[in-house]
Amino acid sequence: MKPIDSSEKNPPNPEMQAHHTADEVRQLVRGRYAQAAQASGCCGPSATSSCCGGKSAAPEEMARIMGYDETALRGAIGDANLGLGCGNPTALGKLKAGETVLDLGSGGGIDCFLAARMVGPTGRVIGVDMTPEMLAKARANAVKMDAANVSFRLGEIEHLPVADNSVDVILSNCVINLSPEKAQVFREAFRVLKPGGRLAISDVVATREMPEEMRSQAALLTGCIAGAETIDRLKASMTAAGFEKIGIQVKSYSDQLVSQWAPDGGAEQYVASADIEAVKPE
Numbered sequence: 001m002k003p004i005d006s007s008e009k010n011p012p013n014p015e016m017q018a019h020h021t022a023d024e025v026r027q028l029v030r031g032r033y034a035q036a037a038q039a040s041g042c043c044g045p046s047a048t049s050s051c052c053g054g055k056s057a058a059p060e061e062m063a064r065i066m067g068y069d070e071t072a073l074r075g076a077i078g079d080a081n082l083g084l085g086c087g088n089p090t091a092l093g094k095l096k097a098g099e100t101v102l103d104l105g106s107g108g109g110i111d112c113f114l115a116a117r118m119v120g121p122t123g124r125v126i127g128v129d130m131t132p133e134m135l136a137k138a139r140a141n142a143v144k145m146d147a148a149n150v151s152f153r154l155g156e157i158e159h160l161p162v163a164d165n166s167v168d169v170i171l172s173n174c175v176i177n178l179s180p181e182k183a184q185v186f187r188e189a190f191r192v193l194k195p196g197g198r199l200a201i202s203d204v205v206a207t208r209e210m211p212e213e214m215r216s217q218a219a220l221l222t223g224c225i226a227g228a229e230t231i232d233r234l235k236a237s238m239t240a241a242g243f244e245k246i247g248i249q250v251k252s253y254s255d256q257l258v259s260q261w262a263p264d265g266g267a268e269q270y271v272a273s274a275d276i277e278a279v280k281p282e
Helices: 022-039 060-066 070-073 111-118 132-143 182-192 219-223 231-241 253-258
Strands: 100-104 123-131 148-152 167-174 193-207 243-248 273-279
Touching: 022 100, 022 132, 060 253, 100 111, 111 123, 111 132, 111 148, 111 167, 123 132, 132 148, 182 193, 182 231, 193 231, 219 231, 231 243, 231 273, 253 273
Parallel strands: 100 123, 100 167, 123 148, 167 193
Antiparallel strands: 193 273, 243 273
């Protein structure tokens, strides 16, 4: 891996930084997701719509759009499925028995619990979330599901409370777009992955530059829209962190999903749901 030049550490997004500092972004996101945890899913651009889901669609319907099959949905209790994702990283990750899995921004825990079934009793799943209310919900769900191989930790995805070289697979579902320091997220992901470890991420990407008024809206920032990065910038950050075999694929259901996040706002013209994969070299 080549040394990271100081200018590469956190490639600036001038439009976002002009309106919100990194700490302000985190406070906005934390507040909106605390609301989601307490109201079982309402955290998007309006008080009655979810972050990565629409007010007209139930969490179960959103999960089906994102590729969760009926068996998977039956394995996740209602409180864990808040309808806040934009894909199915557990399927993308091709998880194996005995693996250690880390979920960045684990929310109510749906992907952690699905991953736990895949890795089995010899595997382990760790969820990290910066919102205490989400953490409390996930831990309560773990007790209800008797998920002994799942644990949840309070922390920021830019500063993971996880040991170096300790994780086989990193999952994340519509969370990294919310980070004001995406390059730092990928450096942390690289640090905690074992050699040969892999990323399996569902997230939104910017398909073209957004108008200034969209970038500046806090509601769109916390609603999985304004914080989206272009594919080229994401690949550059991942490459700088040391990742190889990087693949970013826009999903066919993207317009159907994104159009519900900010109805009549035309967000689907600027962002799309995508599968993001990469590998840490052996």
